Amino acid sequence: MYNKIAPFSIVKGMYPDVQGTTSLGLFVLVYMDERDKEIHYKQNVVGLKVTSKPLFLDKYSYALPNHRVKFLDKDSWVQCNKPIVLDTEKVQEIGVLDLGLRMAIYRRFKEFLTEADSQMLDNISVRGDK
Numbered sequence: 001m002y003n004k005i006a007p008f009s010i011v012k013g014m015y016p017d018v019q020g021t022t023s024l025g026l027f028v029l030v031y032m033d034e035r036d037k038e039i040h041y042k043q044n045v046v047g048l049k050v051t052s053k054p055l056f057l058d059k060y061s062y063a064l065p066n067h068r069v070k071f072l073d074k075d076s077w078v079q080c081n082k083p084i085v086l087d088t089e090k091v092q093e094i095g096v097l098d099l100g101l102r103m104a105i106y107r108r109f110k111e112f113l114t115e116a117d118s119q120m121l122d123n124i125s126v127r128g129d130k
Helices: 099-121
Strands: 009-016 022-032 044-051 061-064 076-087 091-096
Touching: 009 044, 009 076, 022 076, 061 099, 076 099
Parallel strands: none
Antiparallel strands: 009 022, 009 091, 022 044, 044 076, 061 076
16 A cells, blocks of 8 residues: 655645646645554555645745746645545655755644644633633
C-alpha cells in the first residue's frame, strides 16, 4: 500500500468539491496513516488543498511560485486551512517540495491549528456553564 510518498509530497487525487462533485485536485501531504504506529487500518493521507486561483486566498495560504516549484504548471498556493482526507491508493505523487518551502508551510499550518485549538477551547467550559 505504501508508495513512498511522504509529508511535503504534492499529490494529485480525487476529492469532493463544495458542490459535492468529485474533482481532481492537488494537495500537499501533511499526514499519512502509514507513518502513524497507532493506526491499524492504514488507508488514508491528509493533504492541504493547492489552488492556482487567487480568488480563494486568505491568511492561511502560502505561495508556491512556479519558478520554485517547477513541476506545477503555474503559480499556485497551498491552502493550509483546507485539509482533505484522501485514499492512499488513489493519489499519485507529482513532486516534492524543497526544504526552503517546507518550514514556511509547516508554520502557516501551525497558525491554522492554533486558531482551531483556540476556537475549540472557547467552547469548552471549565466551570460547566456552557
